[in-house]
Amino acid sequence: MEPIKQHTGLVYPLNRTNVDTDQIIPKQFLKRISRQGFGQYLFYNWRYDEKDNLRSDFSLNSPKYKTASILVGGENFGCGSSREHAPWALEDFGFKVIIAPSFADIFFNNCTKNGILPVVLPETEIQQLIKNAETDTYQLTVDLEANKVTDLTSFEASFHLAEYPRQMLLNGWDEISVTLTHQDKIATFERKHTVY
Amino acid sequence: MTNPKTIIEKIWEKNVVFEEPGKPALLYIDLHLVHEVTSPQAFEGLRMKNRTVRQPKLTFATMDHNVPTVHTNIIKDEVSKLQMDTLKQNCEEFGVPLAGMGHKHQGIVHVIGPELGLTQPGKTIVCGDSHTSTHGAFGALAFGIGTSEVEHVLATQTIWQARPKTLNVKVDGQLGTGVTAKDIILALIAKYGVNFGTGYVIEYTGNAIRKLSMEERMTICNMSIEAGARAGLVSPDQTTVDFLKGRKYAPEGTLFEQAKQEWLELASDQGAEYNHTVTLNASEIAPQVTWGTNPSQCISVNDKIPNPNTAKNAGDQQAIEQALQYMGLEADIPITSVPIEHVFIGSCTNSRLRDLEQAASVINGRKVNENVTAIVVPGSQTVKLQAEEKGLDKVFIEAGFEWREPGCSMCLAMNDDIVPAGERCASTSNRNFEGRQGTNARTHLVSPEMAAAAALAGHFVDVRSFV
Numbered sequence: 001m002e003p004i005k006q007h008t009g010l011v012y013p014l015n016r017t018n019v020d021t022d023q024i025i026p027k028q029f030l031k032r033i034s035r036q037g038f039g040q041y042l043f044y045n046w047r048y049d050e051k052d053n054l055r056s057d058f059s060l061n062s063p064k065y066k067t068a069s070i071l072v073g074g075e076n077f078g079c080g081s082s083r084e085h086a087p088w089a090l091e092d093f094g095f096k097v098i099i100a101p102s103f104a105d106i107f108f109n110n111c112t113k114n115g116i117l118p119v120v121l122p123e124t125e126i127q128q129l130i131k132n133a134e135t136d137t138y139q140l141t142v143d144l145e146a147n148k149v150t151d152l153t154s155f156e157a158s159f160h161l162a163e164y165p166r167q168m169l170l171n172g173w174d175e176i177s178v179t180l181t182h183q184d185k186i187a188t189f190e191r192k193h194t195v196y
Numbered sequence: 197m198t199n200p201k202t203i204i205e206k207i208w209e210k211n212v213v214f215e216e217p218g219k220p221a222l223l224y225i226d227l228h229l230v231h232e233v234t235s236p237q238a239f240e241g242l243r244m245k246n247r248t249v250r251q252p253k254l255t256f257a258t259m260d261h262n263v264p265t266v267h268t269n270i271i272k273d274e275v276s277k278l279q280m281d282t283l284k285q286n287c288e289e290f291g292v293p294l295a296g297m298g299h300k301h302q303g304i305v306h307v308i309g310p311e312l313g314l315t316q317p318g319k320t321i322v323c324g325d326s327h328t329s330t331h332g333a334f335g336a337l338a339f340g341i342g343t344s345e346v347e348h349v350l351a352t353q354t355i356w357q358a359r360p361k362t363l364n365v366k367v368d369g370q371l372g373t374g375v376t377a378k379d380i381i382l383a384l385i386a387k388y389g390v391n392f393g394t395g396y397v398i399e400y401t402g403n404a405i406r407k408l409s410m411e412e413r414m415t416i417c418n419m420s421i422e423a424g425a426r427a428g429l430v431s432p433d434q435t436t437v438d439f440l441k442g443r444k445y446a447p448e449g450t451l452f453e454q455a456k457q458e459w460l461e462l463a464s465d466q467g468a469e470y471n472h473t474v475t476l477n478a479s480e481i482a483p484q485v486t487w488g489t490n491p492s493q494c495i496s497v498n499d500k501i502p503n504p505n506t507a508k509n510a511g512d513q514q515a516i517e518q519a520l521q522y523m524g525l526e527a528d529i530p531i532t533s534v535p536i537e538h539v540f541i542g543s544c545t546n547s548r549l550r551d552l553e554q555a556a557s558v559i560n561g562r563k564v565n566e567n568v569t570a571i572v573v574p575g576s577q578t579v580k581l582q583a584e585e586k587g588l589d590k591v592f593i594e595a596g597f598e599w600r601e602p603g604c605s606m607c608l609a610m611n612d613d614i615v616p617a618g619e620r621c622a623s624t625s626n627r628n629f630e631g632r633q634g635t636n637a638r639t640h641l642v643s644p645e646m647a648a649a650a651a652l653a654g655h656f657v658d659v660r661s662f663v
């Protein structure tokens with residue numbers, strides 16, 4: 001996966017709590033057997049009407065957010081189904097960073113395995129970012145080396161990401177290759193471990 | 197005596213391959229369950245890097261999400277068919293056992309694991325599916341993973357995990373007649389919200405949990421993820437042991453006796469400490485019905501639909517308004533006055549033999565309301581066969597329910613079992629998210645008994661007075 005050290009991009013505000021992975025990518029698109037091409041179906045039921053036409057009343061369809069690469073959302077972002085198609089769709093659509101007050105565990109993991117940086121910030125700061133991005137075109141810089149989010153003027157916030165996923169993202173490591181360096185430990189463990 | 201430990205700590209210590217301070221541990225996986233939707237990209241990843249499946253014997257695959265529940269020999273949807281064929285090819289190529297279409301053990305992955313005895317106390321179990329928490333009912337540490345992690349487990353039989361925090365959910369008190377395990381878990385999520393379990397592994401304790409059958413414990417553990425917890429479990433006891441005895445993949449003879457001893461010793465010790473504890477009194481619970489678009493938006497059957505103007509804060513107010521609008525509901529009306537058009541009895545939450553028996557027991561010679569389409573989808577071929585041996589299929593069919601082939605079906609509507617836009621379904625599944633059962637479909641989560649009663653009445657009714 002591509003390493004992510006620092007990212008500057010346009011912010012798309014999604015002021016909703018409990019955005020679930022069924023919303024991020026509905027099940028009718030999970031039948032494909034490749035990892036690519038899911039971006040077109042992102043938030044499908046919000047972005048398209050019954051006749052599969054783009055809805056003008058859903059904010060992500062506005063030209064203003066066309067090049068957005070940072071999504072700011074509400075608490076418990078990515079709850080529900082474990083489908084990794086959700087981060088695949090976000091990534092394919094162009095999102096590199098998701099900022100929210102809290103994330104569902106499986107979704108959070110899935111992001112870090114796909115080069116998407118999930119950033120947790122307090123609710124008050126999220127509300128400020130959402131307001132800024134709703135009123136104007138708004139850019140943020142997210143710096144994973146310094147654990148900081150800044151805008152072009154006065155906003156600055158620190159965030160914390162556990163060291164393991166942080167290093168994975170910074171270095172773009174293939175996790176399986178890392179684990180396979182411990183093969184002998186796994187083999188030793190298997191020799192004394194019983195599975196009925 | 198050594199420090200008292202929770203079952204979660206005991207399983208953890210048993211399965212950690214190695215651990216360095218401040219880093220996640222490498223945890224050994226004892227059972228990896230696989231289905232057609234979240235595995236193709238993982239097998240493809242192995243192929244691209246010339247890797248193999250480390251322990252095919254600890255891996256077991258089935259087909260459930262995509263499968264048709266009528267005419268199972270013809271799969272009309274080409275894309276679905278390709279996904280199922282891909283799983284078959286992958287299993288053949290990598291030597292993974294498969295209960296695919298036409299196999300006598302095919303069924304929903306979380307139904308077949310337990311019924312085949314693959315699911316056992318103390319095992320670490322993963323699957324590319326968030327409802328893997330179901331297997332926790334046996335005192336297993338079972339959680340859902342993404343496809344990258346599926347690939348990782350296939351290749352290494354391990355996963356990197358941070359030591360989980362423990363949450364004790366203590367349910368005491370006597371459950372009333374007509375009130376079920378489903379109502380316990382819905383009431384719990386209604387009380388504490390959809391993310392009180394995030395970052396934790398839940399252990400369900402208390403005398404109300406002890407009295408439950410294995411099927412009922414599975415219903416509760418199944419929905420741990422709806423509380424945000426990746427895993428939820430119940431310490432094993434005699435009920436667990438009795439359920440497993442004689443199952444296809446359970447140990448036999450003296451090995452069973454040895455396993456039984458180990459299983460019972462895994463139970464949390466008296467005085468073990470948890471990071472956090474919440475409680476619920478089972479005697480205060482009434483049958484539950486969700487009214488909104490997440491499982492915490494749930495009320496007792498005798499309550500009225502909430503009014504956004506009485507919400508605690510602006511965020512909640514907005515969430516209630518959005519949910520009412522999507523659900524096409526008015527505030528302040530009794531939930532029992534809401535008519536329904538569909539009933540779905542099935543899913544990994546409530547499609548086991550006992551669930552179907554309970555639902556059938558409500559029927560009492562009555563017929564499905566003329567405005568309602570009701571389907572019953574057994575969780576597995578085994579459940580279907582057992583139910584038919586007991587004549588349940590006839591009871592349902594005579595009342596006007598459709599009796600289908602096993603699969604996930606209308607729980608996520610990936611096959612043809614879809615609730616049409618704007619229509620309303622009483623469902624025994626676990627998620628009432630927007631669009632879950634079909635684009636703009638409206639889902640109300642209930643117990644099997646409540647679903648059967650709603651099918652007969654044409655609207656929600658309190659099953660306790662519906663005799």
Ligand code: SF4
Nearest residue numbers: 327543544604607608
């Ligand atoms: S029945 Fe529903 S929740 Fe369960 S595994 Fe199938 S789709 Fe998922």
